[in-house]
Amino acid sequence: MKGASTGEGVKYNTMALRGSLRLRLLLGTLVWIAVSIIVAGWMLGGLFRQHVARQFHTELNTHLDQLAAHLAVDQAGQLSLPATPSDPRFSKPHSGMYWQVDRIGVMPGGAAGILRSRSLWDEVLKVPSDTLADGEIHQHRVPGPGKKMLGMVERVITLADAPDQSAKTFRLIVAADEHQMAEPIEHFDQMLWLALGLLGGGLALSAVIQVLIALLPLRRMQGALAAVRSGQTNRLEGQFPQEVRPLVEDFNSVLTQNAEVVERARTQAGNLAHALKTPLSVIANATSSRADDTAQLVSEQVAVARKQIDYHLSRSRLAASVRVPGARTSVVPVLDGLVRVMRRIHAERNLELIVRPHNELPDFRGEEQDLQEMLGNLLDNACKWAAKRVDVSLAVAADELLIMIDDDGRGIAEAEQQRVLNRGERADERVPGSGLGLAISVDLAHLYGGRVALAVSPLGGLRVVLALPKAA
CATH class of the missing domain: 1.10.287 (Helix Hairpins)
Structure with missing residues (x-):
């Protein structure tokens, strides 16, 4: 049962999406905005990461050039660095910026860390044992002090004026904590997604407003159609945009035709x-x-x-x-006119015809001639069967207008009530008539979406209830 209800919910949502132009426009626009925001965020974030990484390694290469420029060997073969890189972080222990000089060629694997920055304190950078050509620069990621990952650049240089030709090749290393690169990227990503989120929210809000404003003429058209259907007017009235106006004009032409x-x-x-x-x-x-x-x-x-x-x-x-839209008829004037006619037709019988008033009675959603047809047939039947009195009362229930006609005649047995509603059936052949009036009223009421029902009247005879749709 749960699976069936889930399937029905999906089916309903699909049908609602297919049937709603507003939902389709909004969904398409919001999906496009979301995709655009995500793609823009991913691309901008990637570009910024590339920029920060390039700046990070450019700074390391600058410090590496400074090391290479100041590195020197005296006549005794001692390696010296008269001027260290200018960044003060090289002098602060474990600051995240490090440099190191290794001698290559003295012993297997070389001597590590013969010169180091003060920031390394008593530690030595462990670098991969790869082979570099003279002047070639390599980049690596290596663990550093505190087991923090470092971004490292290295270069091998040869000092031509070194007295010991077997120990004139050196590896220069500059490294920095990758957190210096990750922190601005993380901060930028936060600000970027916040800005893109605000931009996406603004675009989504503007899309919703735009769709609502763009579809407002259709809502006005819906109201105009409701006015036609309820009988307030017989054609579409109002100001509509140029794109919708041909449809309105064609519809009005169809109504006229x-x-x-x-x-x-x-x-x-x-x-x-x-x-x-x-x-x-x-x-x-x-x-x-x-x-x-x-x-x-x-x-x-x-x-x-x-x-x-x-x-x-x-x-x-x-x-x-009944297929003519925009028709509406006031019930009381039609009923009063028919009662006057019935009094003249049945004048010799001295019938008492009473119409009980009703305050704020809505109109009938249909044409006057059809209302006259139905009420005329029902009133005429009531007057034929009444002994002395016919009462007409009016009521409103939900979307229906109720007209109840009571007479004090002999009435009709419940078993015969359904039969007399059929075409051509008559309760008593001695009473003049064709038997079609009641059937025509029943058919016409059904065509309008109403009904005719028979019941026992409080006056002792028959009660006929005519239920018709009411106008808005």
């Missing part, structure tokens, strides 16, 4: 309904005066055809209308 297509579909649906209903009416009238089986069969089929035409034309119109 979509609205025109919906309007044209409604017009064609109405024209088709009139074109089909007229011949059906003629056929129905032609057979109404006849009482034979053929006339009855034709009348039944004409009624079936009318139901099918009414249902499918209404459904096609409704399916087109």
Whole structure:
């Protein structure tokens, strides 16, 4: 289970990275900054180490030249150094700067340390026994006083004026504690990485700010799309940069064309309904005066055809209308208008229609004609089945707008409630109607993402709950 959850987390992170332009830009920029900082630090550190090492050995070579310049042998064959190197550290014991002169050729391996700097005190530098040509310089790393590693340079010179020709070759050695080279490098590395860290942090912060500012128009576009979706406007509004403006203009053009297509579909649906209903009416009238089986069969089929035409034309119109973005409708004016119409239609029954007000009721996220279609069908059914009273109450739950219609009629048994929601089903054939009104309301509510539910009314009859999406 733990492995599965880990795999799902990696998959989610990968999907989030692929789906977020902000994350991809930030990750790419931050990775590039990190790589650049690391490479720059490594290169600058390497260059500084090379510079310090070169300076270190250059200083040793300078002292080596001073030794070679002042080295002399008197007539008695005694080696002398009238002037020592000027660096005072050669005179301080174990200071980290040392020089030494060895005679080569007197005995096997040579005599070590016949002349030494005061800083060596009573110790002698042990150097590798390699062979050098006259004047050639070698570099080594050797242990020194206190077992500290020393960087050493050596040179072999021959004194032409030495009286003893067998002992005129000398090895000159100058060495220094490598800590003198490592300390500035370590200090430089600390300052370098601190500076590069501050630079990287500043670059990362500027990259984040730049990405956020660069993507701000997309966030404004997201807000504009939300306004269209919630019905606050029917097109994208706002100031957008030149790179995004063609997309906004194309999207607005699509919205305009979509609205025109919906309007044209409604017009064609109405024209088709009139074109089909007229011949059906003629056929129905032609057979109404006849009482034979053929006339009855034709009348039944004409009624079936009318139901099918009414249902499918209404459904096609409704399916087109719910795809129009930016639509929103105030519920109370539509409901008040329908209640006035119902009072006139059912005036002979003296029904009491009551609308219970609701404060701060949000708008319906859809078109007014569709809301009229749904509420009109449900109110008409309630008035047909009511005995004396129909109540309409409004409520808000989460993201839904609830419209509850109660009547005091006979109601519908729970076992029959689902059946009457189907297309063409009627609870009582004695009550006039096609059985399509409730089904059309159910389909239209589903197209908008809502629902229609039936329950027992507190008035004793049927309660119809119409749940619709509310506008922002």
